[in-house]
Amino acid sequence: MIHLILKRLLWMMPTLLAISFISFALIQLPPGDYLTSYITALEETGESVAEEQVEALRQRYNLDEPFFIQYGKWLNNLLPFGFTRQDSGSYLWMYSEGGVRSFNWPGFKWPDFGMSFEWNRQVVELIGERIFLTVVISIVTLLFTWALAIPIGIYSAVRQYSIGDYAFSVLGFIGLATPNFLLALIFMYIGYSVFGVSAGGLFSPEYVEAEWSVAKFADLIAHLWIPVIVIGTSGTAGLIRVMRGNLLDELPKQYVMTARAKGLSPWTLLVRYPVRVALNPLISTIGWVLPGIVSGSVIVAVVLGLPTTGPLLLRALQNQDMYLAGSMVMLLSFLTVIGTLLSDILLLWLDPRIRYEGKA
Amino acid sequence: MDSILTIENLHTQFFLDEGTVRAVDGVNLQIPRGKTLCVVGESGCGKSITAFSILQMISRPGRITDGSIVLHREEGDIELTQLPPDGKQMRRIRGAEVAMIFQEPMTSLSPVHTVGSQIAEAVRLHMRVDKREARARAVHIMERVGMPDPEGRYAQYPHEMSGGLRQRAVIAMALSCRPQLLIADEPTTALDVTIQAQILALMRELQAELDMAILLITHDLGVVAQMADEVAVMYWGRVVEYGSVERIFSAPQHPYTEALLRSLPGLHIERKSQLQAIRGSVPDPFQRLDGCAFHTRCDECEPGLCDTGQRPLLHAIETGHLSACLRRKERPSDG
Numbered sequence: 001m002i003h004l005i006l007k008r009l010l011w012m013m014p015t016l017l018a019i020s021f022i023s024f025a026l027i028q029l030p031p032g033d034y035l036t037s038y039i040t041a042l043e044e045t046g047e048s049v050a051e052e053q054v055e056a057l058r059q060r061y062n063l064d065e066p067f068f069i070q071y072g073k074w075l076n077n078l079l080p081f082g083f084t085r086q087d088s089g090s091y092l093w094m095y096s097e098g099g100v101r102s103f104n105w106p107g108f109k110w111p112d113f114g115m116s117f118e119w120n121r122q123v124v125e126l127i128g129e130r131i132f133l134t135v136v137i138s139i140v141t142l143l144f145t146w147a148l149a150i151p152i153g154i155y156s157a158v159r160q161y162s163i164g165d166y167a168f169s170v171l172g173f174i175g176l177a178t179p180n181f182l183l184a185l186i187f188m189y190i191g192y193s194v195f196g197v198s199a200g201g202l203f204s205p206e207y208v209e210a211e212w213s214v215a216k217f218a219d220l221i222a223h224l225w226i227p228v229i230v231i232g233t234s235g236t237a238g239l240i241r242v243m244r245g246n247l248l249d250e251l252p253k254q255y256v257m258t259a260r261a262k263g264l265s266p267w268t269l270l271v272r273y274p275v276r277v278a279l280n281p282l283i284s285t286i287g288w289v290l291p292g293i294v295s296g297s298v299i300v301a302v303v304l305g306l307p308t309t310g311p312l313l314l315r316a317l318q319n320q321d322m323y324l325a326g327s328m329v330m331l332l333s334f335l336t337v338i339g340t341l342l343s344d345i346l347l348l349w350l351d352p353r354i355r356y357e358g359k360a
Numbered sequence: 361m362d363s364i365l366t367i368e369n370l371h372t373q374f375f376l377d378e379g380t381v382r383a384v385d386g387v388n389l390q391i392p393r394g395k396t397l398c399v400v401g402e403s404g405c406g407k408s409i410t411a412f413s414i415l416q417m418i419s420r421p422g423r424i425t426d427g428s429i430v431l432h433r434e435e436g437d438i439e440l441t442q443l444p445p446d447g448k449q450m451r452r453i454r455g456a457e458v459a460m461i462f463q464e465p466m467t468s469l470s471p472v473h474t475v476g477s478q479i480a481e482a483v484r485l486h487m488r489v490d491k492r493e494a495r496a497r498a499v500h501i502m503e504r505v506g507m508p509d510p511e512g513r514y515a516q517y518p519h520e521m522s523g524g525l526r527q528r529a530v531i532a533m534a535l536s537c538r539p540q541l542l543i544a545d546e547p548t549t550a551l552d553v554t555i556q557a558q559i560l561a562l563m564r565e566l567q568a569e570l571d572m573a574i575l576l577i578t579h580d581l582g583v584v585a586q587m588a589d590e591v592a593v594m595y596w597g598r599v600v601e602y603g604s605v606e607r608i609f610s611a612p613q614h615p616y617t618e619a620l621l622r623s624l625p626g627l628h629i630e631r632k633s634q635l636q637a638i639r640g641s642v643p644d645p646f647q648r649l650d651g652c653a654f655h656t657r658c659d660e661c662e663p664g665l666c667d668t669g670q671r672p673l674l675h676a677i678e679t680g681h682l683s684a685c686l687r688r689k690e691r692p693s694d695g
Contacts, residue, residue, distance in 0.1 A: 254467040258530065260417060262482045263455035266446045273470050280472075352517040353471055 001348060001355060008341055015337055020078070023330035024071050027322040035063060041117075077112040084109050114323035116316070123327045127309060133202060134308040140224060141232045149236045150282075153243025154275060160248060168240060175237035184230045184303040191226050200305035202227070227304055231297045239282070246278035283346050287339030291332045363390040363432060364541050364573045365414065365458075370427035372406075372413045379646040383409040383422070385597030388674065391541065393432075396567065396574040398584045398605070400620070401594035404642055407577045410594075411543045414575075415454055416445040431457065433540070456486040459534035463546040465527035469518040475526075476502070476514030479533045486537045498536065505532045506562060524555035528562070535566055542567075543575045548583065560586055581624045585609065593617045596643065596653040602674060603681035613683035615658045652686055660687055 035057055039049050058064060065073075076082040076091065083091040083106050094104045113123035156165040188200060201208070202223045207216045250256065251274050259273050301310035309328070316325035348354055372384035384406045391397050399407045412418050414429055429440040431453065443450045454460075462468045469478055479498040483489060489497065495514070502510035505528045518526055527547065534542060544563070548556040560583065567574055576587055584591055588605040593616065601614040612618045622636040640657040643649060649656070655666040665686055674682040677689075 254462050254464050255470040257417065257462060258468045258533070259470070259478075261415060261454055261460040262533065263451040263453075263485050264481075265451060273473075277470070277472055351472060352474075353519050 004348065005345055008344065012337055012341060016334060019333040019337070020075055020330055021071065023326045023333070024074055026329060027074075027326035028067065028070075030320050030322060074114070077114070080111050081108050082106050113327040116321050116324040118316070118319050118321040118324070123324050126312065126324065127328065127331070130307055130309045130312060133306070134310075136220075137202075137224070137227055137231070137306070137308060141228045141235070144228050144232045145235045145239055148232075149239035150243055150279075153240045154247060154270070156240065156244040157247035157251065158270065160244075165244075172237035172240050175233045178233070180230055180234065180297060180300045181303045183233060184226075184300050187226045187230055188304065200303075202306055227300065227306055230300050230304070242282065243278065246281055247274055250274035250278050280347060280351050283350060284343050286346060287336070287341070287343035291336045291339060362393045364393045365389075365391040365432065365575075366428075366430045367391075367410070367414070368428045368430075370410065370413060370429065371425045372409050372418055372422060373425050374422040376421060381645045382597050383645075384413060386427070386671065387594070387597070387599055389592055389599060389602075391573050391575055392590060393540075393573055394567075394571045395589040396564075396576055396587050397590045397592060398576045398578060398588035399592045399594055400578060400581065400584055402579065402642055404645065405594045406597040407579075407594055408545050411460065411545050411575065411577055414440065414543060415458060415460055416440060416443065416450055418445075431541075433457065452486070455482055455534075455539070456537045457539055458541045458543065459537070459539040460543040460545065461527075461530050461534045461547050463549050465523050465530055465550060466518075468530050469526060471518055474515050474517055475521065475529045476516075479529065479536055482533050482536045498532070501532045501536050502529065505529075505535070505566070506558075507532070523551055524558065527551060527555075527559055531559070531562065531566070535570065535572075538570050539572060541573045541575065543577070545577045546579070547576075549578070549580070556583075557586075563587070581620065593620070596649075598653070598671060598684070599674060600654065600684045601682065603677075607681050613677045613681065613688045614654075614685045615660050616654045619657075652684070662687060 035054065039054065042049050063070075073091065077085070083104055085091055086094055086104065090104070092104055093101050095101055111124065113127075115121070116123050116126055119126055152168050156168050159165050202220055203210075203216065204219050204223075207219045210216050253274070256269070256274050259269050264272070298310035298314050300306075301308045302314060313325065313328045315321070316328065367387055367389040370384050370387040371382065374381040374383055387406070387410055389397070389399075389410070399410065401407050409418070409422070413424055416424070418424060424441050427441065431438050431440055438449075438453075440450070440453070469475060476495070476498050479502065480491075480494040483494040483497045484491070487494075487497075499510045499514055502513060507513050507525060507528050513521070513525075513529075518529075521529065531547075542563075547563070548559050551559060563574065564587065566572075574587075576583070578584060584605065591601075591603060591605050591608040592599045593601040593608070593614065595616050601608065601612065601617045603613070608617060609621065612621060616638075619636070619638045623638060625635055638657055643653065643656060649667075649671075651665075651667040651669055652658070652661075652672050655661045658666065661667065672684045672686050674684050677683050
């Protein structure tokens with residue numbers, strides 16, 4: 001099993017490299033370089049830009065060099081292990097005061113995703129301050145989805161074609177068909193008119209800038225349910241269908257009969273055998289949650305005014321804030337790859353048949 | 361006759377949108393204690409449904425609609441059809457007193473649990489033993505059914521074993537609680553002929569050791585000849601002939617049994633002679649037929665006698681040999 005995981009890790013490398021290349025190409029794609037658009041933007045607001053400043057930025061981002069050199073330097077900046085940029089602008093050589101040149105050995109350093117021109121801040125900072133709440137929302141949504149979908153899916157399969165099954169199917173399809181943003185608006189209205197929760201955002205206004213405290217946490221919980229339900233509904237509806245279908249495939253199988261003929265009680269039998277097998281396909285989709293953490297249902301987040309990474313990505317794309325957008329696209333793709341690996345490892349651990357194939 | 365189980369007038373029906381299927385339509389059977397009763401018949405004649413009815417494992421839309429199944433135990437008789445299908449009493453009987461093994465060894469074990477744990481689970485369910493003891497007993501029974509390296513096999517998954525080994529594991533599971541009656545639904549159909557012979561030999565060996573009765577369901581008359589003490593021939597949901605294996609093979613008393621035997625290839629038949637198939641096919645299951653259900657395919661059918669009235673009941677041709685054929689009457693001696 002270790003062997004298999006190592007092999008998969010090794011195979012991930014070229015994939016990640018390809019992704020980084022495409023992301024960089026994306027950053028370079030808009031006509032002109034971003035400095036040009038940056039200067040234009042500044043001039044529009046009436047500020048003038050000093051020639052030296054432009055030259056400094058040009059140096060900082062290696063804009064005068066060929067595409068591949070730029071890519072190499074950008075990649076080097078991204079990695080936690082690599083060459084550190086010297087004040088002279090060189091990556092490979094260090095110059096001491098006497099003008100003596102020595103090799104600049106690579107080492108561990110903080111990854112540098114570049115600057116966001118729009119926010120005039122480091123990309124790492126921008127993503128970093130939003131990622132925590134995004135992760136919280138994603139994980140709570142995932143738990144909500146599973147906690148609801150799995151029992152309902154099991155019920156629908158075991159009582160196939162019963163009134164309950166039909167009721168859940170209808171509800172599920174309505175959930176699938178309703179656009180998230182519409183649901184968001186409805187819930188905002190309900191939240192405001194019935195529960196008096198301020199519409200939008202994850203905090204009441206007085207807590208937005210406050211330090212973390214028990215009261216702020218309670219405030220978060222009070223606000224969290226709206227985005228969780230809104231984001232989770234369609235996923236829940238889909239998952240119910242998957243769980244129901246999987247279980248219906250397993251129920252008539254002979255091993256279920258064997259277990260029943262052993263004298264197991266219906267409940268133990270159900271949970272220990274067919275449900276256990278039917279869960280495996282669900283596990284393989286766990287990995288898809290990771291990219292969702294970053295892209296985080298953009299439209300819902302915009303409608304609800306959530307301080308998550310989704311709206312950040314949308315704005316970056318709209319404003320051609322290419323370091324920010326490119327970094328986020330790359331992060332998304334990375335997380336997809338890593339997520340897939342994680343669910344594969346989980347499956348490997350859960351399903352002996354896959355483990356066996358790996359050995360063979 | 362000392363029987364372990366008595367089935368009387370059993371009716372099991374399936375209520376489908378297209379109509380009602382009378383899968384089991386008035387079966388009467390007695391399973392002798394410590395012996396092997398083979399139930400034979402074509403596909404769809406109700407053999408398996410009869411077996412499932414005994415354990416009350418008929419799932420919707422099927423239901424036992426009439427009749428009784430009585431298990432004769434040392435503590436006294438118990439009528440199984442009166443018990444709630446998944447109630448405590450029924451579950452105590454399943455696996456402990458009446459065990460069942462199935463046709464497909466490839467799919468009759470859970471793919472995600474080790475073989476050993478599935479056997480030990482049965483032990484834990486019915487015997488008051490702790491985990492270690494259950495494991496030890498499972499390993500012991502695995503060894504008993506001829507699985508090499510039972511300690512090592514305990515932790516293996518079904519897909520790591522051959523079909524023959526899996527069927528041994530299934531038998532081990534079924535016999536782990538020393539049942540009085542083993543129901544085997546075509547246990548060797550999916551196996552190679554050599555493995556088939558080994559499994560059948562094993563079943564007979566364990567039968568003698570545990571003094572258990574076997575209800576063996578098969579469509580293979582070769583298996584019947586090897587295994588059976590008594591034979592019940594089923595057609596269209598009902599037993600049409602019942603007798604000892606010698607009588608059934610040497611002097612069958614129902615045209616359907618005769619036809620089945622004629623369709624069996626033997627070593628001594630001439631090379632160019634053709635096997636005889638039974639003409640026609642099993643009637644549509646939604647249909648209701650008057651008289652003997654076999655009359656549509658029977659060469660000896662006598663219009664006016666065989667195709668009218670109620671379905672004929674079994675009647676004794678001689679002691680221990682019963683037939684439902686309207687044209688065969690009791691005979692003074694072998695004829």
